[in-house]
Amino acid sequence: MSTAPASGPWPETLAGRLLARLRPGDAPRVLGISGLQGTGKSTLAAQIVSTAAARGLRAAVLSLDDLYLDRGARLALARDVHPLLATRGPPGTHEVALGLSIIDAVRGRAQTRLPRFDKLGDRRLPEGAWPRVHGLDLLVFEGWCLGATAQDDAALAAPLNALERDEDAEGVWRRWCNAALARDYPPLWGAIDTLAFLQPPGFEVVPEWRWQQERSLQQAAPGIRGMDRAQIGRFVQHYERVSRRALQTLPMSADVVVRLDAQRRILAME
Template identity: 35%
Template structure:
């Protein structure tokens, strides 16, 4: 157990057993907070960086902990405690404050590749926002895929679109219509949903969800917020963009990104879940597949996983499209770095 987890565990026990936390423990947590000024600035924590502010946040953590653990049964409690303290709880508080100050629902964009924990983050935030009195709605870029029949026609026209996922496989107009309705506070809104298991894994639209009264929309996807780059970037493109055909595919995907910019404009904020090395996504996907196979489920071979992940890198390579968003000089997004063990690194 890490030092931070140990402190948080002790604090929760004290709250549940005696209704208060020792001042010395709060001071230890406060000292840790002050060692990460970038995080404090990014999450608007500076006003609460007092012993009293720490006590209040610990009380909130203790009250919601069991509900979050129940929602995320496959996450260890130590990791949940740290994530709650370092990111989930303050981010939810920040979103709740923004909603209080806004005359309409707000949209938080979440960008992250495979294995970065977008779904876990959205699930945790929904529990905490409900505790704060706000209803959240999760909307994935995946929910905006074109129907199966339309994607089959698309594949026949462009055989390079062998999988759903790259720019061009989504119904951007539908997404724009839905996000605009949600931002305007319309109720109910028919929110599209996608069944990935349909047609042998090719997936298809399923019945839309009728949503009423959404306050905060968590719009996530593997290239949410990504913008086109200069075509000259593909002349010396990184691996696995190797051949002339690869470069042509990358340029076409880059051009199709233009269609998605109105969707990104619907986001009030953007956050990026960024591995310290983008290649970790492939390792994480391999591990997830190995775990599934060990549980008796169907899974892909290591070579199939490698080809699967590289297909997406060929479409929108992280070095070309994500790096500009997480560069130190970029101020347009909240950046959360992820270590190789999936723990949270820096927040800025």
């Protein structure tokens, strides 16, 4: 059993196994890393890029977070559709077309820039500040809901948690997000060559893992006001429905499943 601490590295063998079939000169590939909040996706993505470089491969990371709509666009959705759409992250709050254009450029080995989102400023950085890449062998695409699929409408009728019960009683927000997930995201998921899913034991670990992540962020930037434990509890409820759906479906549809225990130790890689 191998340990993958929240702020530490994953076992080197994990990155190596995910890169096992990629060789210099192969056609560019897109490796997707899907995992619920706090599973360590960005840490693993960075390790894969480092391991790839050691093998003579050119690799870079694109995060689903970097495709967020700016605050102004989300506030317009909040005004026109539902107030909960002011919160970034759920389906419908990403610029999917931008992600597809980046992947197309990588596949063509064309020079392109990788978008970067400023979470403190709640806006995408100006394009001139995006890192430029050219001739990539591998794009590591990581995100909390990569590969997730929409639910049947009947499954949306009953609220899943306090957020849905108290702030989306009529189901407008969850139905809108579900429709966006069904309509807009399949082409983006379909552009992934290999999808790895970091599978926690259940959604119940997510609030604690996200709280650990928040404390690490606050320690790294003590002048920045973060969320307290109660705010984290409410925050993760925005993602609970899609997360639970992913836990049901991705173990069967992902190409690689990395099963974790509650301490993020690797139980198996399938």
